[in-house]
Amino acid sequence: MAALLGHILKTQKHSSFIRSVTRRTIDTSFFSSLHEPTFKITPLSQVRLLGSCTEGVCGFDEMVTGKERKYYMLGGKGGVGKTSCAASLAVRFANHGHPTMVVSTDPAHSLSDSFAQDLTGGRLVPVEGVESPLYALEINPEKSMEEFRAASQKLGDGMGVKSLMQSMGLGMIADQLGDLKLEELLSTPPPGTDEIVAISKVMQFLESQEYNMFSRIVFDTAPTGHTLRLLSLPDFMDGSVGKLMKLKKKMGSAFKSLLGKEPQNDGPDKLEKLKERVEKIRDLFQDSDTTEFIIVTIPTVMAISESSRLHASLKKEKISVKRLIVNQVLPPTSDCKFCSMRRKDQMRAIEMIHNDSELGGLRLCQAPLVDMEVRGVPALKYMGDKLWR
Template identity: 65%
Template sequence: MEKTAALNASFTSYSLSFNKILTPKNSMAAVSFLASFSPRIHSLSSPFPSPAIKPKRPTNTFQVRSVAAPTEDVAGFDDMVSGTQRKYYMLGGKGGVGKTSCAASLAVKFANNGHHTLVVSTDPAHSLSDSFAQDLTGGMLVPVEGPDFPLFALEINPEKAREEFRDAAKNNGGTGVKDFMDGMGLGMLAEQLGELKLGELLDTPPPGLDEAIAISKVMQFLDSPQYSMFTRIVFDTAPTGHTLRLLSLPDFLDASIGKILKLREKIASATSAIKSVFGQEETRQNAADKLEQLRERMVKVRDLFRDTDSTEFVIVTIPTVMAVSESSRLRASLNKENVPVRRLIVNQILPPSALDCKFCAVKRKDQMRALDMIRNDPELSSLKLIQSPLVDMEIRGVPALKFMGDIVWK
């Protein structure tokens, strides 16, 4: 009972439906139990107005008042929504913790608050389509039906994006060039070119490279007039490990591509005869331009990730020791990369219940331990802690995402 009270007391204000945790038999007891902590407990109708998302059984929905205080004074949703200058939100964390649900719910909330919003996924599994329960695939802008204001989704297939650059890289160093340059006594330059192995790298990319290229492709889109209307861009980013690599990749790519381009210039100016060997000069120029653009965009992505005025990286986690440990490492590495992080969403917290079964009691204890761990963690304790309850149904479709958004983004 004491533990339940403690958990209840730390919940931020939310409404939830939990027809599995609270059976009709115990729900009245729970109402009076929760009422002792909050004067704002009501029984509400289903939070999902759409017939498509109807709960299976009648639900009991409650509001519990927040008593949690963030360690650092971080403004809430009002601040996130204010202003018309473009802002980027990147949701990151371990696989399966609820990044897509949180990103999609934030996008719906921005749109419902009057922002032209774009939600982007570079996840090959296309979970945005699953989350919105709409087909958003195709690699182009797709309108999302449901929100009050325009909301568009963009699902980039990272593998496809990579293919483009693989061809460009291949065009910048072929065996014909090497043979000719050997003959000209310039073999050393050719070898240096070969050592960069960009083509090979793009054939068997390390995890994170696809996402890096996909995000740079998004940046390319965002620069075009067609996208100028978007004032809020929400990224459902790659899982933790990939994201970290992605953050360090721009430097690496910058160096690699930059070197290739410099070498190419050197070779071209070494002798004009080489130019004729390169043949198809126009194709090669296009390839070089493409690489140059990729390099420039990578630098943009890197800078964007570090821009405190326009960008915020939100860490999403669940209350388990493993997930919290990983989030702590993620925060540390983001810090190292100077990526601004202010909020930590702890998702899937067991809602308060008067009568826990044995399983729930043990689970709750476990979650409490993880929450304590967050409060004492040097990396995480300064973040604004947002607690999001485990609900008793999958969060799919705009009404469900709106419901989640109203709980999480305040």
């Protein structure tokens, strides 16, 4: 325990922060839980199945090299440790001199819980206790969706054109427009739309001069289900909605020539702009020089199967995936029978990775199941030092 505490105190510049952390938690079990874990990381090379893992080295050197901006998106099944891994990566980048931003787009944010600091409010909040600037942002995808909905609804209400058509005796065409069930279509955008709309807001804001300083951006994404369809919005907008937007434009021009003015409606323009923004993000995220998606999993058959499907979907979207984190791996030896059984089960699950056509070729990074909850900068730093090597 003394060794780890000494290491934490030595590596933190802001000892006042440490004091405040320990003050906040000393009454509970901060010290007792932050002792050196009773086990060491198993070099993955010792586990035959993790052959491609190059001894558990995750290639952090490559991740940290260069001053140009890079984006890392961490995603996976619910509860596998995405936030802990994302937060520990952000801390590690900051401690290696990169001004870093960590963004949560998961509606059930847990960055504040993970850092044990209040990072709420939908604005950039400085994280205390790291060496270079580290800022966190918890964005509310639901709020970002409001803009999309508002623009969609304007388009969906018959575009103001429907009522005009009725008044001009063109009710039949107006009814056919109604038959397209436009409102229904627009009110059910594909899963993940909220997240990509939220991401598009962050990207907009990152483009400004003021935020040029950030050289590493880490995204803690929502659980797999959403992320799988993360980038489908442009297609959705190009499809039926896109056609209707074009129709609206044409009809607007026709009405303009008839009536001298277009029906009032700025919804389509907003949707058009959003579509352009999302397309830009898609291009950026598909650029393997700037963006990498890191899949986080745990050694269970269910989580690995889901990770395999996630990788297949990301490949389809042309998103670069190089690394797979296997989190919460149990130590190899234990007097505890339950733990040994569990470990065997984990090893069987890990064997699946080795044999999986989707996951087998990824660089495997291992994080041990530590005997404490990973909370607060010192704990995240500890986890990061073990994982991001």
